[in-house]
Amino acid sequence: MSDNKKQKRRIYKPKSISGFPEWLPEIRRAEQVWFEHIQKVFESYGFCNIETPSVETLDTINAKGGDGGADVDKEVYILERLHKDESDKEARLALHFDQTIPLARYTAQHFNDLVFPFKRYQMQRVWRGERPQAGRFREFYQCDIDVINVDQLPLHFDAEMPAIIWEVLSSLPGMENENIQIRISNKAILIGLFQHLEIKNNISEITRIIDKKAKTTEEQYVKSMLENGLNVKQIEQIEDVITSKNIKDIPYYNNDMEDGIAELSFVLEQLSHLPEGAVVADLSIVRGLDYYTGTVYETVFNKDPSYGSICSGGRYDDLASNYINKKLPGVGISIGFSRLFDCIRAKGQLPDLGKSPADILMILPSEKRRKTASQTARLLRNRGYNVELSHGGKIKRQLAYAQKKGIAYVWFPPFEDGLDHEVKNMNTSEQKPASPNEWSKND
């Protein structure tokens, strides 16, 4: 190629798109291991998998409406054709920003064909148009489990969710030294309290302040509460409730509160087999999407709660009332997979799985030996090993290739008929004769 021609070629320098993470093969391998692990635990509890399209119609997304709707709207990404002209009337499509709305729509749509209680898990990407920052993405994975039933859903499911989550999170490779905590509350308690205190205005603002209490000073907290129309006595009564160390000590003033406390203590009791501190009541958890009505969950790194929740969820009385004329209560929880994964990745705690899934690199000594090499590779694959047939070239390059890719064993087929196969362990540098029919990693 001439220099002229070379200069004319315009290079569009690739740049990462903020908030849309992508990984090198070695990281992606760990990510896949995580997915497999989560899937395995979910399925061990009998949850089945579904996958829904990346998009929902805008109508479906908007049907949720309510007070949460407006805020959520701003975060929704729209998918449309580049050359769409004004007259096109096709339905506008929205990339889903969670997996709960798709689940609601799915359940309503396939109501006749589903078996209830419907227990499903879903591990897909979701999209949110926010400013990315540490632990916060615009495209990320969530791993959701939900149980949905018709008319009534037994309360024990509220306890099953955190039990499953604890099992998943505490055993993910790389999480060994992490101290996580699932915090549980019940929205009925605060709702009942607000009713009792006759708080009717600025409820969402007040709950937000309560939620952020841990991050602010006492002075600021009281000041913002006063600014939102509360009086000192109300603030004190709220304080009594949300700081109760023991559920039995929570004062209650009406049925809502009593029910909420009863539910919360039932759920906690069901979880008493978990290690101390794994699951705790925390009445200051009031955030989360507005459709939660009872139990709510939030999960944090105990040492760094400010990283944000890595797993949240709760109970909703009526998941799909906007899509079907049935009462479908449910309870679910969602692992913020990408947030969690990225945190463990950044700390360098992911297991080192190498850049390749291959167990063995089959050396190609020369073109003449290709047949032997590929036959041996096939044989070993049939025995369950992952075997990459080398691209050939100098032996030293082939070995260097295996080393760079982190392939643990290099297999030398006989260089001439009548000679032995040999296997080299790249970690110990040990090399010895081997039989393709009998060799194992422990040899």
Add this chain to the structure above:
RNA sequence: GCGACCGUAGUUCAGCUGGUAGAACACUCGGUUGUGAUCCGAGACGUCGCGGGUUCGAGCCCCGUCGGUCGCCCCA
């Protein structure tokens, strides 16, 4: 949506008070004949994010713009 900081080879960065670019790592090849990580040698790779301005002259100064990082908001 608001605020702070940043933008030079594939990557991490250096570049003196403005005089037209360097290092390390990574990459390719070589150090003969069947064996990696080290070592040695050679090579390739940048219109210094983009656009304008000031200047005899700008990677360095000014303005704009786009992108990135981190806070806030909100959330997984």
